[in-house]
C-alpha cells in the first residue's frame with residue numbers, strides 16, 4: 001500500500017477489516033447486475049459505522065465529520081464505493097443541527113440501532129439543475145399537513161432508505177426578497193409517502209448507483225415533518241451540502257489511493273522491452289503527480305472537516321477539498337487505466353469500474369465549474385457571472 005496520512009489509525013483498521021470481507025470482486029459482481037450492496041451496508045450498519053455521527057446519548061458513537069470522512073475514504077480505498085451509504089452521514093448533520101428535540105428523539109435511536117435509514121436527500125430538479133433556488137416543488141401548508149407537488153431528479157438511495165430530507169418552496173419566489181428565502185426542508189417518511197402521492201422512477205446510469213426521478217402529486221406529510229423554521233431551509237441544507245462535499249472529497253481521496261496502489265503494483269510487475277514499465281519516467285511521473293495531488297487534497301479535506309466540526313463556516317474549504325480531490329482521483333484513474341494498457345479495460349481488473357465511479361465526482365454533487373465560480377465570486381471578490 002502506498003504511504004498516506006495514517007491519522008485515525010484505529011478507525012482505518014476497523015473499517016479495513018470489515019471491508020476485507022467485501023473485496024473488489026463483490027462490488028464487481030454487483031456492478032454487472034446493477035444491484036445494491038445490501039450485505040455490505042448491513043454489515044457497516046451492524047458494526048455501528050453508519051451511526052458514527054449520532055451523539056452517544058441517542059445510541060451512536062458521537063464522532064465528527066473528520067472521522068466520518070475517514071470511514072468513507074477507507075471504503076473507497078478498499079475497492080468498494082461509499083456512494084451506496086454516504087447519505088446517512090451527510091444528512092445526519094442537517095437533522096442534528098436543525099431538527100427539534102422531538103425529531104431527534106423519534107429518529108436518532110432507531111437509526112443508531114439500524115432499524116431506520118436516513119440515506120436520501122431530495123434537492124435537484126429537472127428545470128432548476130444547479131440553480132437550486134429556482135426549484136419549483138411546492139409544499140403548501142393546509143392545517144396540520146403540508147401538501148407537496150412537483151418533481152425531483154437524480155435522488156439517490158430512495159429505494160434503500162426510510163427517510164428523505166426534502167427541499168421544497170413554501171413561499172412563491174415572487175413573494176420573497178431573496179431567492180434563497182421561502183424554501184423549507186422536511187423529513188419525509190418514505191414508507192408512508194411512496195404510493196401515496198409520491199412515485200419513484202429509477203434512472204439506469206453509468207455506474208452502479210441507485211438514483212431516481214421522483215414525482216409528487218398531492219403528497220400529504222404531517223406538519224411536524226418540517227425541520228427548523230419554515231422559509232429557512234436553504235440555509236439549513238447548506239450545512240448538509242458542505243458535509244456532503246467534504247465526504248465526497250474523502251471518497252475521491254480513497255479512490256485516488258486505490259488507483260495509485262493498483263497501478264504502482266502493476267507498473268513494478270509488468271515487463272515490456274525487458275524491464276518493468278514502472279522504470280520509465282514517462283510512466284512514473286503521472287502517477288507520482290497524482291499521488292502528490294491526492295495527499296494535498298487530503299489536507300484540505302481535514303481542514304474542511306475540522307471547521308465543520310467546530311461549527312465554523314466551511315463552505316470555501318469544503319468546495320475546494322471536493323474540487324482538489326475529484327481532480328486528483330480523476331488524474332489517478334487516468335494514469336491507472338493508461339498504464340494497465342489493454343488490461344485496464346478488462347472488467348476483472350476493476351480499473352474500468354472504479355474509473356467510471358470516480359468520474360461522477362467531476363459533475364456531482366456539484367460540478368467543477370460551479371466550484372470555481374464560487375471561489376471567484378465569494379473568495380476573490382470578482383463579479384457574479386450568473
Ligand SMILES: Cc1cc2nc3c(=O)[nH]c(=O)nc-3n(C[C@H](O)[C@H](O)[C@H](O)COP(=O)(O)OP(=O)(O)OC[C@H]3O[C@@H](n4cnc5c(N)ncnc54)[C@H](O)[C@@H]3O)c2cc1C
Pocket residue numbers: 120121122123124128129130131153154155156157205209211360363364365366367368369370373385386
Ligand atoms: C449519479 C447521480 C446521483 C445524484 N444524487 C443526487 C441526490 O441524491 N440528491 C440530489 O438532490 N441530487 C443528486 N444528483 C444531482 C447532482 O447534484 C446534479 O446532477 C449536479 O448538481 C449538476 O446539476 P445538473 O445535472 O442539473 O447540471 P446543470 O446544472 O444542468 O449543469 C450542466 C453543466 O453545465 C455547467 N454549468 C451550469 N451552469 C454554469 C455556469 N453558470 N458556469 C459554468 N458552468 C455551468 C455545469 O458545470 C455542468 O457541468 C445526482 C446526480 C447524479 C449524476
